Amino acid sequence: MSDNLLTLTSVSKVFHTPSGELRAVDNVSFDVREGECLAIVGESGSGKSTLANMVLGIYAPSEGDIRYRGVALPARRELKHRRAIQLVQQNPMSSLNPRRSIGASLRLALDVHGIGEKSKRWQRVGELLEEVGLPGDYRSRSPAALSGGQRQRVAIARALACQSDLVVLDEPTSALDVLVQARVLKLLNELRASRGLTYIFITHDLSVVRNIAERVAVFEAGKLVELNPTEKIFVDPDHPYTRRLIAAVPVVTKEEEELRARLAKTTHEQP
Amino acid sequence: MSAPTLRIKDLRLGFQGWSGTVEVLHGISMHIRKGERVALVGESGSGKSVTARIVLGLLQQLRSARVSGLVEFEGRDLEKLKARERSRLRGTAMSMIFQDPTSSLNPVYTIGVQFHEVLRRRHPDIRMPQAREMAIKALQDVAIPDPARALDSYSFQLSGGMNQRVMIAMALANEPSLLLADEPGTALDVTVQAQTLKLMRDLVEEHHTSVLFISHNLGVVREFADRVYVIYKGRIVEHGPAEGLFEDPRHPYTQALMRAVPRLTGGGIPEIDDVSQDYFAPLVVHEGCGEPEAVS
Numbered sequence: 001m002s003d004n005l006l007t008l009t010s011v012s013k014v015f016h017t018p019s020g021e022l023r024a025v026d027n028v029s030f031d032v033r034e035g036e037c038l039a040i041v042g043e044s045g046s047g048k049s050t051l052a053n054m055v056l057g058i059y060a061p062s063e064g065d066i067r068y069r070g071v072a073l074p075a076r077r078e079l080k081h082r083r084a085i086q087l088v089q090q091n092p093m094s095s096l097n098p099r100r101s102i103g104a105s106l107r108l109a110l111d112v113h114g115i116g117e118k119s120k121r122w123q124r125v126g127e128l129l130e131e132v133g134l135p136g137d138y139r140s141r142s143p144a145a146l147s148g149g150q151r152q153r154v155a156i157a158r159a160l161a162c163q164s165d166l167v168v169l170d171e172p173t174s175a176l177d178v179l180v181q182a183r184v185l186k187l188l189n190e191l192r193a194s195r196g197l198t199y200i201f202i203t204h205d206l207s208v209v210r211n212i213a214e215r216v217a218v219f220e221a222g223k224l225v226e227l228n229p230t231e232k233i234f235v236d237p238d239h240p241y242t243r244r245l246i247a248a249v250p251v252v253t254k255e256e257e258e259l260r261a262r263l264a265k266t267t268h269e270q271p
Numbered sequence: 272m273s274a275p276t277l278r279i280k281d282l283r284l285g286f287q288g289w290s291g292t293v294e295v296l297h298g299i300s301m302h303i304r305k306g307e308r309v310a311l312v313g314e315s316g317s318g319k320s321v322t323a324r325i326v327l328g329l330l331q332q333l334r335s336a337r338v339s340g341l342v343e344f345e346g347r348d349l350e351k352l353k354a355r356e357r358s359r360l361r362g363t364a365m366s367m368i369f370q371d372p373t374s375s376l377n378p379v380y381t382i383g384v385q386f387h388e389v390l391r392r393r394h395p396d397i398r399m400p401q402a403r404e405m406a407i408k409a410l411q412d413v414a415i416p417d418p419a420r421a422l423d424s425y426s427f428q429l430s431g432g433m434n435q436r437v438m439i440a441m442a443l444a445n446e447p448s449l450l451l452a453d454e455p456g457t458a459l460d461v462t463v464q465a466q467t468l469k470l471m472r473d474l475v476e477e478h479h480t481s482v483l484f485i486s487h488n489l490g491v492v493r494e495f496a497d498r499v500y501v502i503y504k505g506r507i508v509e510h511g512p513a514e515g516l517f518e519d520p521r522h523p524y525t526q527a528l529m530r531a532v533p534r535l536t537g538g539g540i541p542e543i544d545d546v547s548q549d550y551f552a553p554l555v556v557h558e559g560c561g562e563p564e565a566v567s
Contacts, residue, residue, distance in 0.1 A: 043460040044431070148315070177314040177487055182531040185540045204461050207490075207533040211540050234535065248465035249535055250490025252517055256535040 004070075005166055005198050006032035006055065011064035013050050024050040026222040027064070032166070037192065037199040039209040039230070041245065042219030048202050051219070052168050055200065056087055068166075083113045086159035090171035092151035096143040102129075102154045103139030109161040128157040133187060149180035153187065160191065168200045173208065185212060206249045207256075210234055218242045237263065274346030275563060276449050276481040277303040277326065282340035284321055284330070284505075292337060295321055296505045300562050303449070306479040308472075310496035310513070312486060312528075318505040319485045323451045326483070327367060328357045345448065362392040366442040370454040372434035376426035382406075382437055383422035386444070393445040409440040413470055432463035436470070443474055450475060453485045468495050489532055493517050498560065501525045503550055511557025521557070523549035 013025040025047040032038050040048045053059045054066065060075035067073065073081055089095040096105055106125045110116060116124050126136030132153040143151055152172060159167050169188070173181040189212065191197060201213055209216055209230065216233045218226040218241060226239040237243055247264040251257055284296040296318045303309045311319050324330040328349060331338055342349045344365065349357060369375040377385060383399075386406040390397050397405075403422060410418035413436040426434055435455065442450055455471065456464035472495060475482050486492050492499060492513065499516050501509040501524065509522040520526045527550070530541050 043462055178489065178528055178531040179314065179543055182533070182541050182543045185533070186543070189540055205533075206461065207535045210535055210537050211533040234537070245461060246535070248462040250461075250465070250468075250488060250494050251535055252489050252493055252529060252532050253534065253536075254518075259536050 003034045004031040005034045007067040009064050011054060011061045011066060013054060013059055014062040023222050028224045030217060030224060030227055032198060032200060035196055035198055036214045037201055037212055039201045039203065039213035039216045040219060041204060041206060041209060041216060046219040047222040048219050049170065052170055052202055055168055056085055057082065083162045084164050085166045086162055086164040087168045088155050088159050088172045091175055092155045095155055096151060098143055101140050101142055106158055106161055109158050113162050128161055132157045148176055149184055152176065152184055166198045170202045174205060206246055275302040275304045276345055278343040280341040282342065285337040287335045287337060294505065299507050301500050302563055303481045303483055305481055308475065308482045308484060308495060308497045310484040310486060310492040310499045311502055312489060312492050312499060313502035314487060317502045319502060320453055323453055323483060323485055326451060327361055362389065363445050364447055365449040366447040367451040368438050368442045368455045371458050372438045373426055373431060375438060376434060378425055378427050381423055381425055386422065386441060389441045389444055409444045412474060413440045432459050435459060435467055439471055446478055448481060450480050450482045452482060456491055489528060507554055509555045510560050512560065515557050521555045523547060523552055
């Protein structure tokens with residue numbers, strides 16, 4: 001039990017809309033293990049972002065509870081929980097304040113959580129930037145002066161600044177070019193190893209999932225339809241929806257095409 | 272042999288700034304024959320989208336833009352056309368699909384009103400009821416389940432996938448001979464993207480529409496295009512048939528791009544070398560893929 005960082009038990013989120021109740025997340029239970037990368041995949045509207053928002057404490061679950069290291073998280077999070085669970089968003093251009101230097105954005109995270117001595121924080125900001133592969137003197141630059149990949153590195157540095165142990169990555173590379181994406185993914189992998197981080201990796205890019213996640217949770221219309229080790233998901237998935245998702249991935253080689261075709265074929269056999 | 276639908280020769284583009292001119296395109300040449308689907312692949316900032324904008328004639332209106340080179344549409348030099356003639360081509364003979372469908376539709380008008388506007392480009396006297404009939408047919412073609420309801424909706428009431436289908440229907444409604452599609456699937460989910468691309472593929476095949484497909488997603492390009500140009504920092508670096516180019520990428524840059532794509536079959540996060548000077552190696556053209564000479 002002790003190696004579960006996060007435990008979700010029968011978690012639901014219900015939104016009340018003019019056209020009735022919408023169960024965005026419907027009775028979902030799973031664990032996030034310490035040190036793993038758990039991918040959450042599904043189409044838009046499948047509830048993956050709502051789920052992330054509940055993990056982060058932006059939404060309170062309508063039903064069920066979320067436990068962090070065995071302790072139930074309250075609807076209104078304390079500072080220490082907010083510090084432990086951090087977020088990297090899809091679009092760093094909109095998640096970084098354009099009017100603030102990136103150093104000031106990072107420093108704010110340190111100030112809010114009271115990390116380190118005040119006089120050393122600015123220096124710490126430089127170290128954080130170096131840790132994500134940027135020169136420390138980029139501190140005084142504005143986000144507009146950085147490329148997309150560099151900005152995403154800043155967003156990652158900000159999540160690290162709080163010495164968090166769980167990072168929710170919401171489509172962290174889908175706005176990036178392939179060459180940049182590969183570098184950012186590699187950085188994420190290195191940081192996970194060196195800092196013992198745990199990732200919840202939300203994405204719809206299954207090719208990325210295959211290469212970074214240990215386990216994959218597949219969501220369809222608010223329900224968790226399959227949670228299995230990555231190997232199993234891509235070789236012999238249990239749920240037809242998982243097969244459909246994999247069959248829709250655009251691929252670049254013949255081998256991948258064969259894999260896709262093999263999975264799609266089994267869909268027809270078991271309706 | 273008739274003239275290709277689109278022929279670009281030695282196209283150069285620079286932007287005049289405070290500190291001199293920034294060269295964006297360094298003389299690119301490409302062509303699209305009738306009914307052919309041609310992709311232009313590259314990273315952001317490589318000059319893909321500006322190429323499409325030059326073809327449409329939108330960039331030339333910018334004061335700071337310096338454009339030179341030849342852009343021929345169905346054998347006519349676009350630069351020699353008057354502004355009005357050029358404007359008349361847009362939305363009729365050539366049309367464009369943008370990356371983000373929701374922001375390319377006007378949120379204060381219903382889809383029906385906007386569709387009417389599109390159809391008026393080609394049939395200036397068309398009335399609403401008749402336009403509605405045509406729009407319903409066009410929306411059926413892109414597999415929108417309840418076209419009448421979609422026409423009465425606003426863009427924000429429809430999902431991203433639906434909006435993109437509406438955009439495709441609008442772009443093809445006037446039966447253009449050239450369709451410029453700028454990252455048409457990027458804003459969509461994988462399953463919706465796959466459906467949308469298939470739809471587009473079927474429709475352009477049916478109408479023999481030529482397509483310039485702009486994307487940074489190699490997988491999508493491989494599924495959609497017949498022929499591929501790879502562009503790097505304003506230079507075309509490789510040109511070949513989609514099949515051959517993905518099987519056997521020959522230019523160092525294309526090879527790096529291919530290596531960087533995570534594989535569905537596994538193998539880990541690819542190792543990426545630093546940007547290499549080799550990326551500037553000269554253009555590699557696959558067999559049987561040269562640029563045509565001018566047809567006089």
